[in-house]
Amino acid sequence: MAQIRMDIQSIVVGGGPVASLVVLRPHEDDDESLGKLPIRIGSFEAAAISMGIDPSKTSKRPMTHDLMRSVIRDLGASLSRVIITHVQGTTFFAQLQLCAASGETVWVDARPSDAVALAVRMHAPIFADERVLTTASLPNFESVERDERAREEAAFHDFVEGLSPEDFAV
Numbered sequence: 001m002a003q004i005r006m007d008i009q010s011i012v013v014g015g016g017p018v019a020s021l022v023v024l025r026p027h028e029d030d031d032e033s034l035g036k037l038p039i040r041i042g043s044f045e046a047a048a049i050s051m052g053i054d055p056s057k058t059s060k061r062p063m064t065h066d067l068m069r070s071v072i073r074d075l076g077a078s079l080s081r082v083i084i085t086h087v088q089g090t091t092f093f094a095q096l097q098l099c100a101a102s103g104e105t106v107w108v109d110a111r112p113s114d115a116v117a118l119a120v121r122m123h124a125p126i127f128a129d130e131r132v133l134t135t136a137s138l139p140n141f142e143s144v145e146r147d148e149r150a151r152e153e154a155a156f157h158d159f160v161e162g163l164s165p166e167d168f169a170v
Helices: 043-054 064-073 112-122 128-138 142-160
Strands: 005-012 018-025 038-043 078-088 091-099 107-111 126-130
Touching: 005 043, 005 128, 018 043, 018 112, 038 043, 038 112, 038 128, 043 064, 043 112, 064 078, 064 112, 078 112, 078 128, 091 112, 107 112, 112 142, 126 128
Parallel strands: 078 126
Antiparallel strands: 005 018, 005 126, 018 038, 078 091, 091 107
């Protein structure tokens, strides 16, 4: 199945009864049918992703994801990509694709929140399996609204084009 490159659209850091989310959107807007992928995560994980995006919010001591980045780099490896591989119910699963110093590809299972937090720190692309998007994405409401507006404009254009001077006679 195809993998779709994703970008982080937003991060919601919740508290109490409000859940934290990371919302991913397709990197390219070529396929208007693809929606946004909301993944429920913990508030600490949401904060960790935010700190990876904006390093000025990072503490002076390395966090777990900073440690992982250092370990991967110090071993001569690199993070090639992160993939949201599947979803079961409301639980998402991810994998890290690492390229070892030897050139060997190593796959490591990870929680999506940890995978995304590491990806932003290592500037690695984030992908989602197309089946995950089919199963768990929100509709692309902007695309639906744009299509509806185009239909309304076309109907109005046809109406105006069909008018004749007699239609204005009193």
